[in-house]
Amino acid sequence: MELFCINQFLEGKTIFISGATGYLAKILTEKILRLQPHVKRLYLLIRAPNSNSAKERFNNEVLSNYYMISSKEKLGPDLHGFIEEKVFPVAGDIACDGDSLGINSELKDEMCREIDIIVNSAATTRFDERYRILRAFCKYDTAIRINTLGAVNVVKFSKQCTKLKMLLHVSTACVCSEREGLILEKPLNYGETLNGSSRLDIDVEKKLVEETLKDLQGRNATEKEVTLAMRILGIERLHGWPNTYTFTKAMGGMLLGHLKEDLQLIILRPTIILSTYKEPFPGWIEGYRGVDTFIVGYGKGKQNVAQVCISYVIPADMVVNSVIAAMVTHRVPSSHTAVYHISSSRRNQLKLGDVVQFVVDYFKKNPWIDERGKPIKVKKFHLLDSTASLHKYIAIRYMPILNILKLANLILFQYLQAVSTTLERSINRAIRLAELHKPYALFKGIFDDTNAEILRMATREINADDTFNFDPRTIQWENYLKEIHIPGLVKYIF
Structure with a gap:
């Protein structure tokens, strides 16, 4: 990477971001606007039936949100005029079949002439809703439509963009879960499985979903029956992946590599994402995942058992910094596919045993006040090293x-x-929760981040300050959890 200012690179660029109302996309949008006001335009794909609805969702779910506070402080009363000039909410959906993403044809043609960079961050991720085993799996048809076929539709759209320099796809490191040892930064091969017992045919998966839905419709199945059938089908078709989210994201990544032809493809695989470390301000979070489930449960007095694991986590703003750094690094078009693990797994591991101690310390000092105004007295925390030890604990207690x-x-x-x-x-x-999180809690692998380290080194060369820092070694975990992350969970989630 030649010495090249990141802000300078962003100047005059037109960037298209899918999944624009999602957590990461919001932080990315805010950072670009705050640091480079001379970006040409941000097209934000928002699932909506028309442009007015897209603008309404943008105003309600993005512009009015907490995370815009930094931009508001910088731009003051000019913020809305600036947003009106630079940001264009686009009604559409990556799940729409074909190459248009459901975008109005006239607008689509204009976008395809202007877009320099596409960031695909759209996904359906709610695989742990209500902790029920069946609800631990997205509806298989929904997950395939968005996470798998949505990626195909994005590739088709990308190929029409005459100025396009790169397609940057935000995946998840969990597409490689259930493996042990050092997990390399390389694309998934089309058709490979995690259990190695069979070859994955994505066309077969798609056809199976279509035929099952057609059969259910023919039997006049209720919406509840269709939902249940789709979740069960997802469980039966995993090929070694732990849930439908990671399975369908893996298939999406395979299809991107298989269909991209000469497009420059960058795949970012962050591990479990936590609250922001610094930007737009420390501790901001939407929703909770992974280790947060135990933090919230413990703070509310409902959970005092956890399985031992290495918590492969990373703050959200570090993921966003890596997205921007990758844009600059790959500014010269190439047909090469680059894969980056954005993780603390290899260079600054956070063990759940440490997390537990930090959480216990925090809630002893700062107890959660319940709806009756009474402080919750937290209990002794029990760490378990296997599912068997959980059953033993339950049997004894x-x-x-x-x-x-x-x-x-x-x-x-x-x-x-x-x-x-x-x-x-x-x-x-407790048993269902342990089963749900077992693929992550008892995960034995380490995510290699050699490519990401090269990206970090290049970024440090061109930006001496920490504006685009995504080095996990700079995180002091005790301070981050006690002073930033847990207070953020209490403020925005509890």
Whole structure:
């Protein structure tokens, strides 16, 4: 990488971002606008039926959000005029079949003449809704339509953009999960599986979904029955991946590489994303994932058990910094596919044992105040090194009580039946939660980040300050968790 100012590169560029109402896309949009006001235009793809609805979603879900505070402080009353000039919400959907992404034809033609860079960050990610095992899996048809076929539609659109320098696809490091040892930064081969037991045919997966939906419609299945059938189908078709989210994201990545031809493709694979480290301000977060599930549960007095793991996490703004750094690095068109793991896994590991201690310390000092105004007294935390140890813990701690309650039901049936049922549900919930997070909690792999380190070195050369820092070695985990991340969860999530 030649010495080249990142801000200078962004000047005059037209950038198209899909998934624009998502967490990462919001931070990326804000940072570009704040640091390079002379960017030509940002086209933001927003799932909406028309342009007015797209603008409304942009105003309600993006412009009015917390994260815009930095830009508001910098631009003041001129912010809305500046946004009106630079940002163009586009009604569309990557799940729309074909090469238009559902965009109005006249606008699409204009975009294809102007776009320099495409960032595809659209995805459906809610694979842990309500912690129920079936709900741990997105509807298979929805996940394939967005995460897999959506990637195909983005490639088709990209090939029509005459000025396009690169397609940057935000994936997830979890597409390589369930592996052990050092996991290299390389593309997934088309048709490969994680369990090695069969060859993956993506056309077969698509056809199977279509035929199953057609059969359900022919039987006049209810919406609830269709949802259940699609989740079950997803469970049956995983080929070694732990859930439909990672499976369909993996298939999307395969198809990108398979269909891109001479397009320059950059694939970023961040690990589990936490709250912002510094920008637009420390601790901002939307939704929670991974280790946050245990932090929230523990702080609210509902969870005091966790499985031992290396928490392969990274703050959100570091992922965004890596996106911009990759744009600059690959500004010269090439047919090469570059893969980057954005992770703390290899160079600054965060062990869950440390997380637990930091969390316990925080909530002992700063207890959560419940809806009745009373502080939650946190319990002793139990770390478990396997699913078997979780079952042993439950057997020792809860099963004797449950058995006594069941026996007492013979005498005090109505009251104790309700108590024992509640306890049994708690036990089942703990087991389901452990099963859901087992692929991540007991993950043994280390994500290689050699390519990402080269990217970091080049970025440091051209920007001496930490404006685009994404080096995990600069994170002081105890300070970050106690002073930034957990307070952020309490403020924006609790």
